[in-house]
Amino acid sequence: MKRGGNNSGLALAAHKPVPEKADSQVAVKKTREQLIDGLIVGICKVTGARSNEAADRIIVQVAGALVGPKPKGTDEQLIKAVAAIAEMAPQNGTEAMLATQMIAANDAALMFLQRATLADQTFEGCDANVLRATRLMRVFSEQLEALQKLRGKAGQQKVTVEHVHVHDGGQAIVGAVTPRGPGEVVGDGADNR
Secondary structure (H helix, E strand, C coil): CCECCCCCCCCECCCCCCCCCCHHHHHHHHHHHHHHHHHHHCHHHHHCCCCHHHHHHHHHHHHHHCCCCCCCCHHHHHHHHHHHHHHHCCCCHHHHHHHHHHHHHHHHHHHHHHHHCCCCCCHHHHHHHHHHHHHHHHHHHHHHHHHHHHCCCCCCCCCCCCCCCCCCCCEEEEEEEEEEECCEEEEEEEEEC
8 A cells, every 4th residue: 555646535645744742642643653554564465465556456445435434534544444354354356356345335234224213314214225225235145145155165055855755666866966978867876666
């Protein structure tokens, strides 16, 4: 992540001279700058991206997607963005892009739920905001499923058949069935009745 050179206005700002007023302010400022420098160094690891440019883009997108409350400055917004993407622990660029979308969908859904509960909200406004939130939560759920598939954690469905009835003249195969060729099926345990 480069300091200052991004057109979006969200990249980290250049170091400003530290005021020489109080020692406590200087200590806080240095600690903050050290935190930001540390984020820059590990940005590829946090995002799963291979290049600093891709990692920077992902962080800027996450920062722009954060709905609220908006942090005070761009540094605060980027720190929150890095924290959000770090929680998702993407392992590559594809996971990072999906995690960015998930963060955006989650934040937007929560914003619409908050709007639905405003004190002066009309019934129609409440209903519209709940509908939008519901759609976004459904999208989030689909994104979560896609992320789990990418990570190989999506559980395969297993069907257990407990009772099989084979009537006179019927055939049954018990076990794994593997097709070998056109019209030819081989099973672990064929039971022809």
